[in-house]
Structures are given as structure tokens and as C-alpha cells.
Amino acid sequence: MKQLNIIYSFFVVLLLFVLVYLYVRLGDFELQAKKNIESVIIKNTSYFIENVEKNIKQHVKSNLYKSLKSNPQLRKELETNMGMLITPSFKYIYVLYRDSAGKYRYLLDGSKEEKGLFDMKFDIDTQAWDSVYLSKEKKIVTQDDVSSIWITTLYPIVYDGEVQGVIALDFSTSLFQYISKVLSPLKDIFLYVFVATFSLLVVILYQMFLQLKTKRESITDPLTKAYNRVYLRDLVEKINLYNYDVAMLDLDHFKKVNDNFGHDMGDYVLVNFVKLLQKSIRSKDIIIRFGGEEFLLFLYKEKKKESQATEVMQRVLKTVSQYNFVYENSSLQITCSAGLVKEAFKYNSVQQVIKKADERLYSAKSRGRNRIVESDISACVDRLSLGAVKQALDEERLLCHFQPIFTLSTKKIAKYEALVRLRGEGEKLYYPNQFLDTIEGTNVYRDLTKNVLEIVFEKIAEHQIAMSMNLNLSDIIDNSIYEMLIKELEASKSLAQFLTIELLEYESLANDILLDRIVAIKSYGVKIALDDFGSGYSNFSIFENLPIDIIKIDGSLVKNIDNSKTSYIIVESIARLAKRLGLVVIAEFVHSKAVLDVLEELDVRCGQGFYLGKPDILMPTGQ
Amino acid sequence: MKFFILLFIFTISLFASEQSAEKRVYASILKALFPEKTIVKVWSDKSEKGALFSKLDGVRVVAQKKDADILMIFGPEDIENCDKMIFANGYLVFRRSKGKAIGGFYWQKGRANLTFIKKNLEKEGIRLPKSLEKYVEDVE
Numbered sequence: 001m002k003q004l005n006i007i008y009s010f011f012v013v014l015l016l017f018v019l020v021y022l023y024v025r026l027g028d029f030e031l032q033a034k035k036n037i038e039s040v041i042i043k044n045t046s047y048f049i050e051n052v053e054k055n056i057k058q059h060v061k062s063n064l065y066k067s068l069k070s071n072p073q074l075r076k077e078l079e080t081n082m083g084m085l086i087t088p089s090f091k092y093i094y095v096l097y098r099d100s101a102g103k104y105r106y107l108l109d110g111s112k113e114e115k116g117l118f119d120m121k122f123d124i125d126t127q128a129w130d131s132v133y134l135s136k137e138k139k140i141v142t143q144d145d146v147s148s149i150w151i152t153t154l155y156p157i158v159y160d161g162e163v164q165g166v167i168a169l170d171f172s173t174s175l176f177q178y179i180s181k182v183l184s185p186l187k188d189i190f191l192y193v194f195v196a197t198f199s200l201l202v203v204i205l206y207q208m209f210l211q212l213k214t215k216r217e218s219i220t221d222p223l224t225k226a227y228n229r230v231y232l233r234d235l236v237e238k239i240n241l242y243n244y245d246v247a248m249l250d251l252d253h254f255k256k257v258n259d260n261f262g263h264d265m266g267d268y269v270l271v272n273f274v275k276l277l278q279k280s281i282r283s284k285d286i287i288i289r290f291g292g293e294e295f296l297l298f299l300y301k302e303k304k305k306e307s308q309a310t311e312v313m314q315r316v317l318k319t320v321s322q323y324n325f326v327y328e329n330s331s332l333q334i335t336c337s338a339g340l341v342k343e344a345f346k347y348n349s350v351q352q353v354i355k356k357a358d359e360r361l362y363s364a365k366s367r368g369r370n371r372i373v374e375s376d377i378s379a380c381v382d383r384l385s386l387g388a389v390k391q392a393l394d395e396e397r398l399l400c401h402f403q404p405i406f407t408l409s410t411k412k413i414a415k416y417e418a419l420v421r422l423r424g425e426g427e428k429l430y431y432p433n434q435f436l437d438t439i440e441g442t443n444v445y446r447d448l449t450k451n452v453l454e455i456v457f458e459k460i461a462e463h464q465i466a467m468s469m470n471l472n473l474s475d476i477i478d479n480s481i482y483e484m485l486i487k488e489l490e491a492s493k494s495l496a497q498f499l500t501i502e503l504l505e506y507e508s509l510a511n512d513i514l515l516d517r518i519v520a521i522k523s524y525g526v527k528i529a530l531d532d533f534g535s536g537y538s539n540f541s542i543f544e545n546l547p548i549d550i551i552k553i554d555g556s557l558v559k560n561i562d563n564s565k566t567s568y569i570i571v572e573s574i575a576r577l578a579k580r581l582g583l584v585v586i587a588e589f590v591h592s593k594a595v596l597d598v599l600e601e602l603d604v605r606c607g608q609g610f611y612l613g614k615p616d617i618l619m620p621t622g623q
Numbered sequence: 624m625k626f627f628i629l630l631f632i633f634t635i636s637l638f639a640s641e642q643s644a645e646k647r648v649y650a651s652i653l654k655a656l657f658p659e660k661t662i663v664k665v666w667s668d669k670s671e672k673g674a675l676f677s678k679l680d681g682v683r684v685v686a687q688k689k690d691a692d693i694l695m696i697f698g699p700e701d702i703e704n705c706d707k708m709i710f711a712n713g714y715l716v717f718r719r720s721k722g723k724a725i726g727g728f729y730w731q732k733g734r735a736n737l738t739f740i741k742k743n744l745e746k747e748g749i750r751l752p753k754s755l756e757k758y759v760e761d762v763e
Contacts, residue, residue: 092732103757114714114731121760123736149733170732 005208012201019194026190030183037179038151041089042140045169048085049138049155052093052167055081056108056157064157064164065097068107068118075108075118082110091149091172095157096122096129097165104129107165124168132156133163148172221289223267224274232288232296239298241345241353244286245309247297248357249277249316252335252369254293261330268327269334276323280316294361296354297338313338313372321370335370337361342374346386348443348480356440376438384422384435390444392430393451397423400455401615405468405586405608408600415466415500417608418456419615420448446481450488456499457492468500470531476503476517489524497525502552504531518546529586534574543581551578555589555609562594568602575602644735648728650679652710652737655751656725657692666691668700672712696720708747721762725749738762 059074060067068075082093094109094116104124106116116122128141132154143149149170157165219231227235251257251273258266270293277287277295284300297316299309321335339360344353356376364373384392392398402416422430439445449471456467475481489496501521518528529550530542534557542548553574561567571587578585587599590609599607657663664685667673672695673684685691693708694700696716702709702723709724711717717727717738725747726739739751739759751759 094732101757111732116731121736121738122731122734123758124734143733 005204009201009204012197012204015197016201019190019197023190023194026183026187030180033179041171042153045153045171046138049153049167049169052082053155053157062159064107064159079108079110082108083112086110086112089172090169092170095165095167098133129154129166132166136163224270224289226274226287226289226295228289236350239350241350242303243301244298244344245301245307245340245342246344246353246357247299247309247313247338247340248361249295249297249336249338250361251293252337257332257334265327265330269325272325273320276319277316280319281312307342309340309342310374313340317370317372337364337369338372339364340372340374346442348446352442384430384438386438386442386444389422389435389439392422393444393447398448398451399423399617400452401617403608403615404613405606406612408604408607414606415468418452418467418469420452446484449475449481450484453488457495460495460498466498466500468502468529470502470504473503473514476514482517485521489526493524500527500529500550502529502531515546522547534570548583550584550586552586552588558587558595559589559591561598568598572602575604646675646679648735648737649676653682655755656749660692664690664692665695667695667697669697672697
């Protein structure tokens with residue numbers, strides 16, 4: 001819409017320029033026409049005046065004043081002849097002489113109106129007439145000061161080298177007015193079109209102004225004047241993550257500010273906090289109010305230059321912590337915490353970057369607040385960085401260990417669960433808790449999932465046995481992972497029936513899109529299992545919402561089943577529930593014969609655990 | 624519509640320019656004829672011209688001839704038995720009243736013309752300033 005308005009405006013301005021140009025050209029044309037007419041008139045008047053002079057000289061051979069004074073009949077005759085030249089254009093024709101006092105008086109007047117009498121004084125522009133007397137040459141005078149007269153031609157009557165009178169022919173403005181009248185409609189059209197076009201331009205500009213104003217209002221938080229989430233929605237679509245580091249910022253203990261000082265103070269703190277942010281960041285950085293007291297910062301990073309995000313964030317934290325917020329006799333100091341994500345381009349979407357920044361923000365909060373956390377590396381766990389995981393994938397150091405799942409009644413292996421591992425640069429193995437958090441939400445995570453899926457299908461093809469692998473429910477929602485999954489299933493259609501996907505983190509994610517996608521996955525013959533059921537916030541409504549085939553009872557419930565009555569009752573209930581729902585039950589963490597015996601007693605279909613079989617790189621051949 | 628607006632503006636501007644020229648001329652005439660008077664009382668037979676005179680500095684328009692210092696005649700006014708100073712306005716009025724009028728002002732062929740009649744000036748004992756002497760004529 002905005003682009004369309006700009007295009008409209010461009011054409012309207014162009015049209016305006018064309019109209020102005022044509023209007024000016026028309027004015028030039030009018031002026032040129034006037035000049036041409038002037039020159040034609042001068043030619044014609046010269047011809048007429050010369051004839052008048054000839055006529056006078058034919059009748060008066062010398063001493064013009066005396067001859068005419070003494071002969072009224074001759075005056076009448078000459079005036080009649082002169083009067084024949086009078087037309088609407090040639091308005092007045094008369095002859096004046098200059099008396100001894102320098103005044104000009106009538107000798108003859110051929111005019112039909114306002115006729116002057118012989119010897120009567122006539123007040124005219126004496127300067128022009130004097131110059132004709134002096135030069136004895138004809139003169140054209142443009143009459144700007146005389147109404148209804150355009151130009152006057154003055155022509156001297158010379159006897160014996162002496163000027164004895166001057167013939168004047170006044171040319172009326174009617175012809176010029178006629179030309180102007182002819183051109184007038186054309187000029188009017190230009191004028192009307194110009195006015196209409198200009199009005200249109202004004203309307204478009206006003207509309208653009210209103211649009212910009214509305215747009216500005218819609219993307220701005222009314223309290224702090226920072227951008228809001230509507231702006232973020234647009235930004236997400238166009239931002240280049242190579243150019244920005246992302247930080248999530250939150251005021252520490254802000255709730256206490258509202259509780260202890262009131263919401264007005266809270267608002268005051270928020271407004272001034274944003275002002276402090278604006279002072280501390282750079283012009284290309286972007287502030288977005290993400291939630292109540294949560295702000296998102298997009299920190300500009302020049303390509304091929306060292307990121308300055310840490311320095312900027314440190315400056316922000318220092319400025320805020322040193323500022324004294326004073327409002328209506330109350331003052332307080334407040335700090336803020338931040339989660340910073342550098343190399344945001346390594347994540348496959350802005351949402352993932354924001355999620356990561358948010359996680360780090362909470363990490364900063366949990367570590368004592370008033371600090372910046374910019375990595376996930378924990379002090380107690382030997383974690384792999386994102387780059388290290390990527391390198392491991394590139395160098396094909398990803399592998400799977402397979403743990404058998406037994407059918408308890410037959411003691412035969414029903415399937416294997418594929419468990420991902422990364423081999424370090426030596427022989428050291430890294431387990432999922434050492435790298436999955438780091439790569440979650442990135443393209444590396446998707447690539448890793450793809451590799452695991454390929455290994456699983458390879459093993460299925462090799463051994464013609466069922467396999468299961470783990471996925472987060474959020475992976476199914478993630479477009480890129482889901483598309484990759486469907487592509488792999490399509491490529492291995494005949495093997496898909498051997499695959500079970502064990503879903504993790506399924507507590508609150510059931511929705512229509514997810515259901516559609518799981519149905520689509522199941523259409524290839526894939527089975528769906530709920531992993532770690534019974535722990536966390538397991539919700540029984542999931543059985544209503546999702547087409548589940550298998551539930552795996554969480555190890556924490558199974559491991560003490562032989563000693564704990566509570567565990568026993570829960571597992572028994574889950575097993576009975578699953579049986580009634582027609583689901584297969586798998587018990588995890590079968591670590592002893594005692595546990596196995598209880599499970600058999602409870603008629604649990606399958607079991608998995610170190611007592612039955614450890615995960616290994618080699619596929620067990622015995623059953 | 625635009626034509627009428629332009630015509631109106633043109634007429635107004637012409638009228639205004641003629642009016643302002645007239646105002647200048649009348650101011651000069653009255654100052655020359657009554658150099659000693661701070662207020663010159665003027666009577667006119669044309670009411671709209673009265674408005675013009677009333678705008679001049681040091682001029683008051685009066686309703687009765689008998690109260691006036693000078694009569695500004697624009698039409699066929701009977702001036703034979705009048706003992707007041709008369710000034711003719713318009714060419715025909717000037718020609719008709721040249722025996723009594725002290726002078727005349729009229730437009731001819733688009734140009735403003737001013738004439739003071741010498742014998743009537745002398746009769747009134749008026750001596751014009753030098754700048755207006757060139758307009759003094761022996762009119763028969």
C-alpha cells in the first residue's frame with residue numbers, strides 16, 4: 001500500500017511538472033504571439049501613418065499650424081480622411097503640435113470619440129513626443145500607464161527639416177485581449193488540471209501521512225515509546241541475523257517496585273529505563289518492549305567486524321545500576337539482567353534466537369541478577385559448543401548406540417532405541433546432555449536429527465528390525481525438521497513401518513497442526529510413543545488429542561517398583577489404563593531381576609534397562 | 624467563472640488605479656486652490672464621488688452648497704447664479720462651464736487632463752504653485 005502510494009505520488013508529481021512546463025510554454029507562446037502581433041501592427045501602422053502624412057502634405061505645402069488654423073474646412077476634410085482609418089483596433093488617430101510653452105495641442109483629430117478641438121491642450125507623455133521632435137524619427141510607445149491603449153505610434157510631420165506636428169495612432173488593447181481570450185480556455189484547462197492534480201497529490205500525501213502516523217502508533221509502545229511486538233512481527237520477517245546480536249533484558253525485582261511504590265512509579269521507571277537504554281545503545285540498535293518489564297535489543301554488528309554487543313550490554317547494565325530513579329519524593333535504584341545471543345545467524349529463526357536469549361536471561365537471573373549471560377556452557381558439565389557440534393557433524397563423528405527393548409513375556413527383543421552420541425576429537429564420547437541444549441533451535445540441530453534418522457533407517461534396512469528414536473514434540477511443529485522428516489520417510493517408505501518416534505516434552509503442545517502432522521507421519525506406518533510418561537506434567541488428555549500407540553513409563557517410577565508401594569500402584573494404574581486404551585506399555589529403567597519380576601506380574605508388555613541390555617554401538621545379534 | 628473573476632479583478636484594478644490617480648490629482652488641486660485652509664469643504668453633485676473626496680486628507684464633504692468652499696460639478700448642474708468656486712469634472716462639463724469654472728479635470732483618450740482657466744483664477748485671486756502653472760490656459 002505504501003509502495004503504491006509512492007508510485008502514485010511519483011506519477012502525480014511528474015504530471016504536475018509536465019503541466020507546469022506546458023503552462024509556462026503557453027505563457028511563452030502568448031508573449032511571442034504578442035511580440036509578433038506588435039511587429040505586424042507596427043508595420044501596418046507605419047503604412048497607414050505614412051499615408052496620413054502624405055495626405056496632409058498634399059493639402060498643406062508649408063506652415064502646418066497656420067494653414068490649418070486658417071482653413072477649418074481643410075481640417076474637417078483631413079479629419080474625415082483620418083477617421084476612415086479608425087477601427088476597433090486603431091482607436092484614436094490625431095495630430096498634435098508643440099507650442100512655444102512646450103505644451104502639446106491638437107491640430108487634427110480623426111477620432112470618433114473624445115474628439116479634441118483645434119489648438120486645445122492635450123496632456124500626454126511629453127518625453128516621448130519631445131524625443132520625436134528632436135530625432136525627427138517615428139517612435140513606438142508601449143502605453144503601460146494608459147488604460148485601453150496598448151501601443152502608440154508617433155510619426156513626425158517634417159517641413160523643411162523642421163517638425164511641425166506629430167501624427168499619433170493609438171492602438172487599442174482589444175486584439176491582444178482577443179488573443180488572450182483565445183488562449184484563455186487552454187490556460188484554464190491547464191490550470192484546472194493542475195489544481196485537480198495538485199489536490200490529488202495533497203490527498204495522497206495526507207493519506208500517506210495518516211498511514212505513517214497510524215503505522216507509527218501501531219508499532220510503538222504508548223508508555224515507553226519503544227517499539228512493541230507488532231513491530232517485532234514485521235522485523236522478524238525482514239531482519240538479517242548476520243547483522244545483529246540479540247539480547248533479552250529484564251528489570252530485576254520490578255514487581256517489588258510496583259508493589260512497594262505503586263504502578264505510577266513502575267511506569268516512571270519503565271519510561272526512564274528506556275531512555276537510559278537509548279542513551280547507552282547505538283543509533284542502529286533496536287529496542288523492543290517484549291513484555292511487561294522485558295525488553296529485546298537487536299544490537300547492530302558490522303559485517304567482518306568484532307561484535308561490540310558485550311560492551312554495549314555492559315554499558316547498559318552499568319548505566320542502569322548507577323541511575324537514581326526519583327519520582328514524587330521516592331527514589332530507588334534498580335538493576336537489570338540480560339541474556340545475550342551472539343552469532344544469531346547460526347539459529348534457523350529469529351524466534352529461536354529470542355528463545356535462547358530468554359533462556360540465558362533466566363540463567364542470569366538464577367545466577368544472582370545484574371549480569372549478562374552470553375553462553376550456555378555450564379561449569380560442571382563438559383559441554384560442546386555449537387561450532388564443535390557442527391564440526392563433529394561435518395567430520396561424520398556422529399553415531400548411535402542402540403538399547404534393546406524386550407517383550408517381557410517372550411524375552412525376545414522387540415526393537416531397539418537409537419541413542420545419539422558424538423565422538424570427540426579423541427575417542428571420548430559426548431552424550432545428548434552435553435550438546436543438545438546448545439544446538440536446540442539451530443540448523444545444526446536439524447542436521448543432527450537428519451543424520452540420526454538416516455542411521456536408523458540404515459540399521460532397519462540392514463537388520464529388518466524395529467527401531468525407535470527420540471524427538472521433541474516441538475520438532476514436529478518446526479517446519480524445517482518436519483519437512484526433512486517427511487522427506488526421509490518418503491525416501492524410505494518401505495522401512496517406515498519399522499520406525500517408532502518417541503515424543504518428549506509433549507505436555508502442553510497438542511494442537512491442530514501437530515495432530516495433522518502426526519497423522520501424516522503415521523500414514524507411513526510409523527508408530528508414536530510417549531516417552532517418560534508419568535513424570536513432569538503428564539496430561540491424560542493427550543490420549544484424546546493425539547493418536548498414540550505406545551507409552552513408555554518413566555524410569556523414576558519403575559526403578560523402585562519392587563520397594564515402593566506408590567510406584568507399584570502408579571505403574572499398575574498406567575499399565576491398566578494403557579491396556580484399556582489398547583496401547584503398548586514399555587517400562588524403562590529395568591535395572592534388576594526384582595523389577596523385571598514385578599513388571600511381569602503387572603503384565604507390562606515390554607521393558608528396557610541395563611538389566612535387559614545396555615546401549616551399544618554394535619547391534620546385538622542374539623535375542 | 625474564472626473569466627468573470629479575472630474581469631472583476633481587471634475592472635477593480637483599473638478602477639482602483641484611476642481612482643488613485645484621481646485622488647492624487649484632486650488632492651493637488653484642492654491644496655493648490657486653498658493653500659491656507661486646513662479643512663476644505665467640498666460639495667459634489669455626484670454622491671459616489673463624494674466618497675472619494677471624503678478620503679482625502681484635509682477635506683470635508685458637505686451636503687449644502689452654501690457650506691462649501693468649492694463645488695465639484697460632474698453633471699448638468701445649474702451654476703449660473705452660484706457664487707461659489709466651481710471645478711468641472713469631465714470634458715463636456717468643462718466645456719459647458721468654462722465661463723464660471725476655475726478649471727477642469729477629465730479623461731481623454733485614456734489620459735488624465737487638467738486645465739485651469741486663467742481669467743477665472745485671476746477673478747478669484749488665486750496664484751497656483753509652480754508645479755501646476757503648466758496647466759493654466761487662456762480658454763475662450
